[in-house]
Amino acid sequence: MRRIILFLCLALAAGFLMIQTGRGQAPRSAAAVGPAGQPVFTPSGELVRPQGYRRWVFLSSGYGMSYSQAASEHLMFTNVFVSPGSYDYFVEHGNWPDKTMFVLEIYSSASKGSINVHGNYQSEAVGLDVEVKDESRFPDKWAYFGFENGQKSSAATKPGQNACWKCHDQHAAVEHSFVQFYPELLKIAKEKGTIKPGLTL
Amino acid sequence: MRRIILFLCLALAAGFLMIQTGRGQAPRSAAAVGPAGQPVFTPSGELVRPQGYRRWVFLSSGYGMSYSQAASEHLMFTNVFVSPGSYDYFVEHGNWPDKTMFVLEIYSSASKGSINVHGNYQSEAVGLDVEVKDESRFPDKWAYFGFENGQKSSAATKPGQNACWKCHDQHAAVEHSFVQFYPELLKIAKEKGTIKPGLTL
Numbered sequence: 001m002r003r004i005i006l007f008l009c010l011a012l013a014a015g016f017l018m019i020q021t022g023r024g025q026a027p028r029s030a031a032a033v034g035p036a037g038q039p040v041f042t043p044s045g046e047l048v049r050p051q052g053y054r055r056w057v058f059l060s061s062g063y064g065m066s067y068s069q070a071a072s073e074h075l076m077f078t079n080v081f082v083s084p085g086s087y088d089y090f091v092e093h094g095n096w097p098d099k100t101m102f103v104l105e106i107y108s109s110a111s112k113g114s115i116n117v118h119g120n121y122q123s124e125a126v127g128l129d130v131e132v133k134d135e136s137r138f139p140d141k142w143a144y145f146g147f148e149n150g151q152k153s154s155a156a157t158k159p160g161q162n163a164c165w166k167c168h169d170q171h172a173a174v175e176h177s178f179v180q181f182y183p184e185l186l187k188i189a190k191e192k193g194t195i196k197p198g199l200t201l
Numbered sequence: 202m203r204r205i206i207l208f209l210c211l212a213l214a215a216g217f218l219m220i221q222t223g224r225g226q227a228p229r230s231a232a233a234v235g236p237a238g239q240p241v242f243t244p245s246g247e248l249v250r251p252q253g254y255r256r257w258v259f260l261s262s263g264y265g266m267s268y269s270q271a272a273s274e275h276l277m278f279t280n281v282f283v284s285p286g287s288y289d290y291f292v293e294h295g296n297w298p299d300k301t302m303f304v305l306e307i308y309s310s311a312s313k314g315s316i317n318v319h320g321n322y323q324s325e326a327v328g329l330d331v332e333v334k335d336e337s338r339f340p341d342k343w344a345y346f347g348f349e350n351g352q353k354s355s356a357a358t359k360p361g362q363n364a365c366w367k368c369h370d371q372h373a374a375v376e377h378s379f380v381q382f383y384p385e386l387l388k389i390a391k392e393k394g395t396i397k398p399g400l401t402l
Binding site for chain 1: 255256258259261262263264265266267273276278280282285288308310314315316317319320321322323324325326368372374379381382383384385401402
């Protein structure tokens with residue numbers, strides 16, 4: 001699972017992912033997110049699994065996204081959410097405030113069910129990753145976390161300028177966020193002129 | 202476009218759909234939705250295009266969903282949103298309060314872009330449909346509306362027990378909503394015992 005999450009973290013170009021473990025497995029608590037959906041850390045510096053992000057703002061979803069040349073056998077959905085306060089800031093400014101947190105859910109896909117014959121719908125929660133911007137906590141501003149089902153807290157994936165960080169830094173349209181895959185935010189970023197210069201979208 | 206929307210209305214099993222026309226084309230106004238995301242109607246009884254639904258609660262998304270035996274050439278994404286007040290009610294009760302409004306966006310898909318090689322991401326807004334539960338306004342409780350890009354209001358699709366209505370009535374897991382395609386709501390409906398008896402999910 002960790003390998004899948006790490007692969008997707010790199011591969012998906014959303015750059016952070018997260019599993020919806022299902023209600024009841026991880027009880028919602030006020031401590032799981034701070035004011036306006038800000039990240040909360042344990043005394044040892046691990047990120048506490050965010051709760052309630054399904055009421056945050058949905059950015060977009062992908063299906064089977066990968067930068068690998070080899071096609072994957074099991075295509076999955078990925079849903080990206082951002083906290084409402086950060087979303088509002090982006091709408092106004094076209095970039096992200098400090099303490100922004102993104103959540104990326106991964107869901108398995110199903111094709112045959114009910115009246116659906118073709119195409120795919122989301123079925124089972126597989127994993128979740130989180131991307132956090134925290135300038136005071138992380139010297140490189142952005143950090144990446146993976147949560148398996150039921151996992152309550154997570155250490156950052158190789159702190160510093162790891163592969164996730166570098167990929168986001170080089171290829172993400174706005175700061176470390178892959179706005180090129182979120183159509184509504186892309187319009188805003190174009191209006192605000194906040195897309196990285198010279199980037200091929 | 203209308204044909205696509207109508208087809209998807211039937212085909213998608215989400216049963217309602219809607220286009221995100223893009224900021225600026227349809228200005229957000231307080232009159233576009235009532236309290237807690239409730240529907241607003243024109244004096245002639247048309248549904249006013251809901252605004253701000255991208256800050257509602259995301260239920261799930263599908264890719265290329267269809268109940269047609271023939272595979273579609275152009276596979277599209279569908280994102281489903283419901284107003285926050287109705288979502289909270291569902292979490293508590295497992296069914297939908299009067300004045301519930303669902304919005305289904307349709308987006309075209311793209312595959313080759315940025316670092317993505319395989320899989321698909323959302324690209325251009327194609328259409329949107331809306332499903333409304335309004336017991337005092339509609340004798341059959343539920344009604345269906347389609348909006349083309351830029352369209353400000355919409356009459357219900359053949360008022361009464363039309364094909365959309367019948368499909369939802371027969372096959373949707375909870376009332377007229379295809380909860381079988383929304384994993385998080387499906388868990389709740391199972392807990393609350395609100396799934397239609399005898400239904401094959």
